[in-house]
Amino acid sequence: MNYERYYVCDLLNGEGVRVTLFVTGCPHACPGCHNPSTWDRKAGRPFTDEVRERLLDLCATHDGLSLSGGDPLHPANREAVGELCRLFRARYPDKDIWLWTGYRHEEVAELDVLRFVDVLVDGRYRRELPTSKPWRGSDNQRLIRLRR
Template sequence: MNYDRYYTCDVVNGEGLRVTLFVTGCAHACPGCYNRATWDRRAGQPFTEDVREQILDLCANHDGLSLSGGDPLLPANREAIADLCRRFKQRYPAKDIWLWTGYLHEEVQHLELLRDVDVLIDGPYLQDQPSTKPWQGSENQRVIHLASGRSS
């Protein structure tokens, strides 16, 4: 897996103070996407063990970890994302993980890695359905609290 960048002090991508990782690779190619530079999974830098540990260490003084892109659930990204989520939850069981994907929850709900994700924002970005709701780029996207099954 490759990544484009990560933010060490983010208050936009989820509740509270967060570390946000932007991975590369997205098969959805949504028209109007604000993060088009992350579509090519070969772009960016390799997500190494050192980078993973830096991100995990940064989370110590934050409320949680947010995963965006690109698409963290692109099949080529799933193994590394699963590993990151598992390690995060082992180290910080009381903190949460938010994950944005262009896939619908119904398409990916079988993925074991989602057991470690607390909030899933699903669905492709639709530029003709802009949203003013927090964390959603377009009205079709849902904020799904996986532990409770609640969505908004």
Template sequence: MNYDRFYTCDLVNGEGIRVTLFVTGCLHACEGCYNRSTWDRKAGTPFTADVRERILDACATHDGLSLSGGDPLHPHNRGEILALCRAFKQRYPDKDIWLWTGYRFEDVAELDILGLVDVVIDGKYEQDKPSSEPWRGSANQRLIRLPRA
């Protein structure tokens, strides 16, 4: 997996103060996407164990981790995203993970990753359906809070 960038102090991508990772790789190619540079999964920088540790360490004093892109659920990204989510939840069981994906929740609900994620914003960005709802780019996108056992 490659990533485009990460922010260690983000107030925009989820509730509270967050660490946000933007991965590369997206199959949706939404017209009007503001992160078009993240579509190519080979773009960006390799996501290494050192980068994962830097992200996890930064989460210590923050409210949670946000995963965006590109698409964290791009098939090429799923293994690394799952490993990151597992490591995060092991280290910070009381903190949350937010994930943005162009897939509809119903189409990816069975992925192990979603058993670790607390909030999913799903659906392709549709520029002709603007939204005034927080954390969503277009009105078709849903914010789904997943129940925890």
């Protein structure tokens, strides 16, 4: 898996102060996407064990971890994202994980990684459906609380 960037003090991608990782690789290519530079899964930098550990360490003083992209549930990202979520949950059982995906929940509900995710924002971005709902880019997207 590759990633484009991460934010170490994010107030926009979920509740509280968060560490947010933007992975690369997105099969949806939504017109008007805010992050088209993340579509190519080979773009960005390799997500190494060292990067993963740095992110996990940064989460110690934050409310949670947010995963965006690209699409964290792109087939090429699922294994590394799953491992990150598993390690986060083991280290921080009282903190939460938010994940944005262009897939509908019904399409990915059986993925093992979702057992670690607290909040899923699902659905492709549709610029013709603007919204004022928090944490969503378009009105079709759903905020689904999977845990707690």
